[in-house]
Amino acid sequence: MALLKTIATLGLLLIVFPINLSIVLVSLIVSSIMELFGGKKVNQNPKKVLLTGGKMTKSLQLARSFYNAGHEVILVETDKYWLSGHRFSKAVKGFYTVPAPEKDQAGYYQGLLNIVQKENIDVFIPVSSPVASYYDSVAGNLLASYCEIMHFEPNITKMLDDKFELCQQAHILGLSAPQAFLITDPQEILDFDFNSNRGKKYLLKSIKYDSVSRLDMTKLPFEGMEDYVKNLPIGKDNPWTMQEFITGKEYCTHSTVRKGKIRLHCCSESSPFQVNYKHIEKPEISTWVETFVKELNLSGQISFDFIQSQDGTVYPIECNPRTHSAITMFYNHPGVADAYLKDAENNEQPITPLINSKPTYWLYHEAWRLTGIRSIADFQAWIKKITVGTDAIFQLNDPLPFLMNPHWQISLLLVQNLYKFKNWVKIDFNIGKLVELGGD
Numbered sequence: 041m042a043l044l045k046t047i048a049t050l051g052l053l054l055i056v057f058p059i060n061l062s063i064v065l066v067s068l069i070v071s072s073i074m075e076l077f078g079g080k081k082v083n084q085n086p087k088k089v090l091l092t093g094g095k096m097t098k099s100l101q102l103a104r105s106f107y108n109a110g111h112e113v114i115l116v117e118t119d120k121y122w123l124s125g126h127r128f129s130k131a132v133k134g135f136y137t138v139p140a141p142e143k144d145q146a147g148y149y150q151g152l153l154n155i156v157q158k159e160n161i162d163v164f165i166p167v168s169s170p171v172a173s174y175y176d177s178v179a180g181n182l183l184a185s186y187c188e189i190m191h192f193e194p195n196i197t198k199m200l201d202d203k204f205e206l207c208q209q210a211h212i213l214g215l216s217a218p219q220a221f222l223i224t225d226p227q228e229i230l231d232f233d234f235n236s237n238r239g240k241k242y243l244l245k246s247i248k249y250d251s252v253s254r255l256d257m258t259k260l261p262f263e264g265m266e267d268y269v270k271n272l273p274i275g276k277d278n279p280w281t282m283q284e285f286i287t288g289k290e291y292c293t294h295s296t297v298r299k300g301k302i303r304l305h306c307c308s309e310s311s312p313f314q315v316n317y318k319h320i321e322k323p324e325i326s327t328w329v330e331t332f333v334k335e336l337n338l339s340g341q342i343s344f345d346f347i348q349s350q351d352g353t354v355y356p357i358e359c360n361p362r363t364h365s366a367i368t369m370f371y372n373h374p375g376v377a378d379a380y381l382k383d384a385e386n387n388e389q390p391i392t393p394l395i396n397s398k399p400t401y402w403l404y405h406e407a408w409r410l411t412g413i414r415s416i417a418d419f420q421a422w423i424k425k426i427t428v429g430t431d432a433i434f435q436l437n438d439p440l441p442f443l444m445n446p447h448w449q450i451s452l453l454l455v456q457n458l459y460k461f462k463n464w465v466k467i468d469f470n471i472g473k474l475v476e477l478g479g480d
Contacts, residue, residue, distance in 0.1 A: 042457075046457055046464075050455070053450070053451055060446070060447060061443060061447075064443040068439060071439070074437065081109060087106075088163070089112065090161040091106075093116075093168060093172075094121065096169075097365060097433055100441055101370070103131040103132055105376035107130070108374070109374070109377035115127060115132045115134070116152070120140060121449075121472065123448060123449050124472065125440075126441050128440040129440065131438060134159065141171070149179050149182055152182075157186065163187055164179075165190040165191070168361075168363070170360070176197075181194070190339070190341070192361050207219075207283070209336075213335050215332060216328070216354060218284040218286055218356075220281050221283075223280045226269045226272060226274050229269050230269060234260070242282045243260070243282070243283050246273075246278070260282070286347040288350060289309070290309070291309055292310050292344070293306065293308075293329060294343045294363065294367050295329050295333065295343070296340075296379050296380055297338050298383050299384075300339075301334070302326075302390040303379040304375075304379035304390055306370070307322045315401060316399065317432075322348075325348070325354050328346075329342075341364075368400040369400055371397065372394060372397055379391050398429050401431065402469045402470050404467075405469055406425065406426060432470070433469075445469060450467060453474050
């Protein structure tokens, strides 16, 4: 079954390849003509910026933002993703691979150090995967004597990435947060007195990142849950948290912060698989984030998932101490580079997506969703989404990543899985990977 699924997917990508190629070729011609009448911005104080996470759209977006502001970008990925389609972007001056930190920590740190020294890097900005966030914090300490680090200290990253500790920290700061319990043994769940908690429901979440279990929204308690609970890989070495289930509207945010002040902020309603972003002003959420980062005097990139209950209270249900894909909403904003590189002056306000910026999506994700359309109304809504928004990867003046992401990067990953007879859960064109059991 896995073999047939992979072959069928490769076949579909092959069918649409000529269309994509035609779009990109026309774009290259048009952009070449446009460049004859315009020039690249010259920065009086250009920086060499090292970005990790080269397979991901958010890294490509930052590369373009720095390039458009007159800086030079070096892109890095782990060895597995040497095939990153984003290395073909005109915004990328150089591309390197390093060992995966979870497999070779020393090699990862040494690889980054070698790049920083060789390229004379001025600023290190990790665009971390969930697995790499902590390793990038450790790397930041090692690289701090060579360049500026735009990332959190290891202890801060560990706390932010821990769904239980996050809620505890929010309560300490006097901020709203769900009730949460640390679980190190399935029996603790079975012994929990659900009746004394006024009929509340709870979700189980792995504290360690798990790309598959994170999609499980099973609410506790329920009749016959013993088998379900005992089959979860919970243990002292793999703790989970049981978090109060909050009913309400879900939102996701990204904030770039320097010395406890927000320099860049965006907020979007959450969407299935988080591949659709449209900025929305939510003062309650931005105030919560502002207080949190100020009290901890944070510098780096921080993203939250929030739920706003019916009474207006906002609850953080997860924090990611790293770049969020919502950064794609800044695709046409000229102030992104300065937000990352410069401290706030006086009462300078954070930048947000421009009023004329369009909602972002990934066309290949949207094409797949066509298979789920069951009515004319659904199709009309799909058409509206495509025409009103913009693809997060495609840009007229930098079209190659739009071709190379699906037809090089994803296609080669599929071929590798085909060769190994390896299954996969879904394709994430945004992150640039195959979601796999036990994957990164």
